[in-house]
Amino acid sequence: MTKSDRRDAPRRAPPEEYAVVAARIRPGYDVEVVDMSGGGVLVESRHRLMPGATVELYLRCEKQPATVVRGRVVRCYVVRLGEDTVRYQGAIAFERYLRTFEKAPRNGYGVPER
Secondary structure (H helix, E strand, O other), X not given: OOOOOHHHXXXXXXXXXXXXEEXXXXXXXXXXXXXXXOOEEEEEEOOXXXXXXXXXEEEEEOXXXXXXXXXXXXXXXXXXXXXXXEEEEEEEEEOOOOHHHOEOOOOOOOOOOO
């Protein structure tokens, strides 16, 4: 059994790097993108996402055309409690890899080839 090494995985990037203007999960829940990569996204919302559920995520970016991608909710947990609000973070694994959101290694840092 071989163990996967996370250092070989593509780097994640903050949403500002892709200029995400808006994100929404069908049927119309607005979400904030916390972190993303070509394989998935971490979002924050007032709505609880059910682990195992299939969702459609609509991403509108400044520098790219709008994208709709299907994914599966991997986990969801409470990150903030207020007097009258609850905020959740949910991780969504995309059904297909999106090269558009793959982070290129920065100069001076990279994972050495084997």
